[in-house]
Amino acid sequence: MTERTVFFVSDGTGITAETFGNSILNQFPAKPRHVRRPFIDTPEKAGTVMEEINATAEREGKRPIVFITLVNDDVRSMITGPQCKGLVLDMFRTFVEPLEAEFGVKSNHRVGRFSDASASREYNERIEAINFSLAHDDGQSARNLDVADVILLGVSRSGKTPTSLYLAMQHGIKAANYPLIPEDFDRGRLPTPLAPYKRKCFGLTIDPERLAQIRNERRPDSKYASLLNCRYEVNEAESMMRREGISWLSSTHKSIEEIATTILRDLRPDRLIY
Amino acid sequence: MTERTVFFVSDGTGITAETFGNSILNQFPAKPRHVRRPFIDTPEKAGTVMEEINATAEREGKRPIVFITLVNDDVRSMITGPQCKGLVLDMFRTFVEPLEAEFGVKSNHRVGRFSDASASREYNERIEAINFSLAHDDGQSARNLDVADVILLGVSRSGKTPTSLYLAMQHGIKAANYPLIPEDFDRGRLPTPLAPYKRKCFGLTIDPERLAQIRNERRPDSKYASLLNCRYEVNEAESMMRREGISWLSSTHKSIEEIATTILRDLRPDRLIY
Numbered sequence: 001m002t003e004r005t006v007f008f009v010s011d012g013t014g015i016t017a018e019t020f021g022n023s024i025l026n027q028f029p030a031k032p033r034h035v036r037r038p039f040i041d042t043p044e045k046a047g048t049v050m051e052e053i054n055a056t057a058e059r060e061g062k063r064p065i066v067f068i069t070l071v072n073d074d075v076r077s078m079i080t081g082p083q084c085k086g087l088v089l090d091m092f093r094t095f096v097e098p099l100e101a102e103f104g105v106k107s108n109h110r111v112g113r114f115s116d117a118s119a120s121r122e123y124n125e126r127i128e129a130i131n132f133s134l135a136h137d138d139g140q141s142a143r144n145l146d147v148a149d150v151i152l153l154g155v156s157r158s159g160k161t162p163t164s165l166y167l168a169m170q171h172g173i174k175a176a177n178y179p180l181i182p183e184d185f186d187r188g189r190l191p192t193p194l195a196p197y198k199r200k201c202f203g204l205t206i207d208p209e210r211l212a213q214i215r216n217e218r219r220p221d222s223k224y225a226s227l228l229n230c231r232y233e234v235n236e237a238e239s240m241m242r243r244e245g246i247s248w249l250s251s252t253h254k255s256i257e258e259i260a261t262t263i264l265r266d267l268r269p270d271r272l273i274y
Numbered sequence: 275m276t277e278r279t280v281f282f283v284s285d286g287t288g289i290t291a292e293t294f295g296n297s298i299l300n301q302f303p304a305k306p307r308h309v310r311r312p313f314i315d316t317p318e319k320a321g322t323v324m325e326e327i328n329a330t331a332e333r334e335g336k337r338p339i340v341f342i343t344l345v346n347d348d349v350r351s352m353i354t355g356p357q358c359k360g361l362v363l364d365m366f367r368t369f370v371e372p373l374e375a376e377f378g379v380k381s382n383h384r385v386g387r388f389s390d391a392s393a394s395r396e397y398n399e400r401i402e403a404i405n406f407s408l409a410h411d412d413g414q415s416a417r418n419l420d421v422a423d424v425i426l427l428g429v430s431r432s433g434k435t436p437t438s439l440y441l442a443m444q445h446g447i448k449a450a451n452y453p454l455i456p457e458d459f460d461r462g463r464l465p466t467p468l469a470p471y472k473r474k475c476f477g478l479t480i481d482p483e484r485l486a487q488i489r490n491e492r493r494p495d496s497k498y499a500s501l502l503n504c505r506y507e508v509n510e511a512e513s514m515m516r517r518e519g520i521s522w523l524s525s526t527h528k529s530i531e532e533i534a535t536t537i538l539r540d541l542r543p544d545r546l547i548y
Contacts, residue, residue: 013535015444016297023290023343024369027381036546038535063376095298095363100336102361107301123529137408161450162404165439170289191423253398255397256443261287261312264456272310 004032005056006065007086009049009079014038019090021067032065040070046078052267054238057085069093091123122172129168129175136176137161142193145176150267151197152177153190153241154204156224157214159251159259163204166256171264171271185236190244202263204250208234209251278306279330280339280359283323283353285346288312295341303409306339314344331359340371343366382545396446403442403449410450411435415466419450424541425471426451427464427515428478430498431488433525433533437478440530445538445545459510476537477515477522482508484526517522 005027008017014036023031025032037049066086070076080088096107129149132244135141136148138161145151150173152160160177169174178191194201215225223229241248247266251259264271278285280299282291288310311323330338340360344350354362370381375540410414410422412435419425424447426434434451441447468475482504489499499501515522521540525533538545 015531015535019290020294020365024366024373027345027366027370028373028377028379029382030377034548038539038546053477063375065373071301087372089369089372091294091369092298092301094368095365096301098361099298099302099339102339103304105302108303119527127436127530130439132545134408134411134435161408162401162443165404166443167437169440171442175287203296248295253393256401257287257289261289265312272312274308 003060004030004062005060006034006035007030007049007053007056008036008038008067009039009040009046010069011075012038012069014069016090017067017069021065021089025065033124041072041226043074046070046075050084053079053084053086058079063087065089067261072178085251093109093190093211096236115166124171125172129172130165132174133164133168133176136174137164139178139191145193145197147174148176148197149173149271150175150263151179151194151201152204152263153194153201153212153237153246154248154251155180155206155230155237157211158204158206159256160204161249162265163259166260167263170260173264173271178239180233180237180240182233182236183209185233185240188240190240198244198246200267201244201246202267203246204251204259205234205238205241205248277334277335278304278338278460279338280306280341281323281327281330282308282310282341283314283320284312285349286313286343288343290348291341291343291365295339295363299339312503313381315346317348317352317509318351320344321492324352327353327358327360331365332546336433337361339363344418358443361505361511365435375395375497384387387392392522399446400443403446404439406448407438407450410448411438413465419467419471420526422471422474423447425468425473425547426478427454428522428525429454429480429504429511431485431492432478433530434478436530437525437533437537440534441537444534447538447542447545454507454514455509456463456507456510457494459507459514464514468501472518472520472539475520476541477511477520478525478533479508479512480524481526 008014008021010017018036040046040049053064062234066078066079067089068088069091080090100107116188148181150167152164152175154160156179164177167175178194184191208227211230211234212225212227219225249262282288282295284291292310314320327338327340335406338339338360340362342353342362343365354364374381424441426438426449428434430453438449438451439448452468458465483499485508486501487503493499523536
């Protein structure tokens with residue numbers, strides 16, 4: 001497919017427009033160029049974006065796809081009007097109307113999903129969770145493990161740190177993480193500080209070939225990165241988690257979003273309801 | 275408004291359904307209960323969710339709102355059929371059809387937006403950026419600052435760490451961050467390692483009252499947390515950034531998403547196009 005541009009135009013960050021638009025575009029083989037235009041909150045700014053859309057249409061000889069999340073009618077009409085040469089997909093308008101009918105109230109046309117976010121309890125819990133997860137990264141601290149929501153376990157470089165930070169940032173989950181190291185395998189027991197908290201432990205494992213590849217980027221030709229050692233560690237870690245009755249999954253072919261969602265579903269289904 | 279439940283039903287993580295659904299619900303005063311049901315990828319699982327929706331409708335005496343991102347027709351029809359007692363908002367179907375017409379191809383009905391994500395270059399760049407940002411948190415390392423995309427500056431607890439991690443996790447931006455401390459103000463100069471990189475520096479400032487409040491949670495009644503000292507530090511930091519020609523914004527009333535988007539727009543507009 002030849003060149004085509006997709007615009008994400010929003011009066012806020014544009015993250016909603018982009019997340020949603022991308023999940024729809026993923027249903028197609030095309031790999032269009034992406035342009036995000038955030039904070040478009042006046043008709044003037046919308047006019048500038050419209051000119052950019054029209055210039056792109058001219059250049060590419062194809063209608064740009066335009067995902068919009070624009071609440072204000074004067075701003076929106078600049079993009080949805082007949083002068084704009086894009087194929088406009090109006091995400092809000094399409095779904096707001098049936099909800100107005102169902103709720104029996106008018107929508108409040110509030111710009112930006114994050115207005116006042118920084119003052120909300122949920123937001124402050126997210127920030128607190130990030131601080132907790134950072135302080136409890138890689139077994140740094142065994143303090144306050146009683147208040148952790150989740151404790152991730154796994155061999156070095158199995159994906160614990162990004163997953164912990166994602167759980168904190170996106171879901172306000174206080175996620176500690178603990179490495180499983182050869183000393184633990186020699187002793188044949190979980191790291192001591194974790195013993196009282198087995199029920200909130202979750203393991204990450206990884207394909208040994210992939211692990212060796214990742215470790216080799218960090219410490220080439222080390223024993224640490226050797227395939228033989230990676231196989232040993234992964235095997236020992238999986239045996240230990242099986243023995244201790246700890247659920248785990250393999251991070252090899254999963255994104256942090258998928259891993260985090262699986263952990264929530266299995267360990268904290270209450271956090272999928274709020 | 276009385277009790278009402280919103281379901282987010284997806285064959286993947288449900289993050290798209292939830293992000294998008296919430297941005298629409300934010301247009302209404304209602305505060306409904308949220309239920310996320312991820313990985314619904316068989317008609318059987320969809321049937322179970324349908325029963326949950328119907329039981330909720332019965333209990334609350336109101337139609338639950340159901341946002342779905344379900345690609346497979348057999349799975350989807352369980353929720354969109356006449357037996358389901360929710361108000362179903364079908365996010366994919368609504369927008370996929372106009373795009374099929376525009377692109378002149380059928381969508382590929384691929385389940386889950388993150389399929390194979392872990393193998394993609396973008397995904398690996400995100401993981402690498404998280405590692406970089408962690409290693410360069412709070413001025414820990416002045417190594418490799420030449421490869422940083424962005425360097426955040428600001429007084430302690432002005433929001434640098436969560437913003438850096440968000441930039442890395444969401445946008446694959448290598449974001450270092452550096453504290454501005456009283457020693458820097460005494461010298462009247464930026465921390466020495468940053469001098470060559472002024473053009474990629476971005477400052478965060480914060481309202482001194484809010485800063486004192488945050489610091490008091492950490493170290494109650496310390497000089498560090500006192501309003502007088504917070505006023506001094508914020509004032510000095512702002513003067514320094516002004517003098518050095520570094521852009522900054524106040525994190526006081528902004529979410530990390532808004533701060534990150536503003537930084538991208540101002541410092542790396544190229545990263546809004548890809």
